[in-house]
Amino acid sequence: MGNVFDCMPKKELRGGIGSRSKRGPKSKSQRKVTASEEELLHRQALAMAIQQHQLSQRFEGSLSRRIGSTSSRRRDLPDLITNGKQNPIFLENLETRKIILVHGEGFGAWCWYKTVSLLEEVGVFPVSLDLRGSGIDYTDPNNITTLADYSKPLTDYLDNLPEDEKVILVGHSCGGASISYAMESYPKKISKAVFVSATMVLDGQKPFDVLSEELAYADVFLKESQFLIYGNGKDKPATGLMFDKQQMKGLYFNQCPHKDIALASVSMKPIPLAPMMEKLSLTPENYGSVRRFFVQTLDDHMLSPDIQEKLVRDNPPHGIYKIKGSDHCPFLSKPQSLHKILLEIAQLP
Structure with missing residues (x-):
């Protein structure tokens, strides 16, 4: 099974990046970072971000003053989160307390750290998984050739789940393909x-079909993009995709805090291309039997509001929610708004 979100103990932060500032210039060979050093760097950045986030939570105002989301099918929620008290009130009468958080392309379990913290505070059990080749899973992205292989940590988790237990799946960006695949397999x-x-693709559609409307037509993009990776040689089809830091900032993080952009810059990994190019087989009996909800992000540069509208028109979900002022990553730019939406959906009978 894939790696589950894990918070590094604070004591591991000793001897961080700042301790190198007094050393002289390094040669190119000395600047090469091993896989273990990359993982340590990622964990240090993540631990610092979590620490700052938890600290900021102590001083923020009431949730009702900070939410900026709207829903096309609104329901009045009782004040179940803080109720004006110091300690949170735990949610009751939920069909399930398990919410499985599935990251999008290039991301990892790390990206949900704010959502994990907020959900745990109200008695929900969130599980954030690294899909293969993502986060601290060091599978070579060039060797991931199917959506089933890429999504294996998720399907392994569901396969090991007791028959009488259910979960809520949350998928971000191309993680929508992984949760769609899981819905078909474990409805x-x-x-x-x-x-x-x-x-949120249709039967017979590829995840890349959705993104290609934003990036360019698929055939042109695959021929001309300077961001493609050819792990098997230039004479073979591209195996991966990796935007540079400026491109990622403009596409994904245009409303995110600087500390989260810094965290992403040391955590994002190449995207396996083959799973994005695979057509999904989705049936009404399996995929169609699971209630779907779509969260629209209204300041999104990666998947524009127009494309999101097209997705929900072509494949209508049971409910639509909108977050004002959110970029492509509301779990970083608008975590409280996303949190409220997830709680509302969890409480629907």
């Missing part, structure tokens, strides 16, 4: 599915 174990600015 009886999934209570609801939430697509967060995600590729």
Whole structure:
């Protein structure tokens, strides 16, 4: 099974990046970073971000003053989160307390750290998985050739789930393809599915078909993009995709805090291309039996509001929610708004 979100103990932060400032210039060979050093760097950045986030939570105002989301099918929520008290009130009468958070292309379990913290505070059990080749899973992205292989940590988790237990799946961006694949494979174990600015594809459609409308026509993009990776040689089809830091900032993080952009810059990994190019087989009996909800992000540069509108028109979900002022990553730019939406969906009977 893939790596589950894990918070590094604070004591591991000793001897961080700043301790190198007094050393002289390094040669190119000395600047090469091993896989273990990359993982340590990622964990240090993540731990610092979590620490700052938890600290900021102590001083923020009430949730009702900070939410900026709207829903096309609004329901009045009781004040179940803080109720004006110091300690949170735990949610009751939920069909399931397990919410599985599935990251999008290039991301990892790390990206959900704010959502994990907020959900745990109200008694929900969030599980954030690294898909193959993502986060601290060091599978070579060039060797991931199918959506089933890429999504294996998720399907392994569902496969090991007791028959009488259900979960809520939340997929971001191209993680929508992974949760769609899981819905087709394990419909009886999934209570609801939430697509967060995600590729909510139709039967026979490829995840890349959705993104290509933003990036360029697929054939042109695959021929001309300077961001493609040819792990098997230039004479073979591209195996991966990796935007540079400026491109990522403009596409994904245009409303994110600087500390989260810094975290992403040391954590994002190449995107396996083959799973994005695979057509999904989705049936009404399996995929269609799970209630779907779509979260629209209204300041999204990666998947524009127009494309998101097209997705929900072509494949209508049971409910639509909108987050004002959110870029492609509401779990970083608008975590409280996303949190409220997830709680609302979790409480729907």
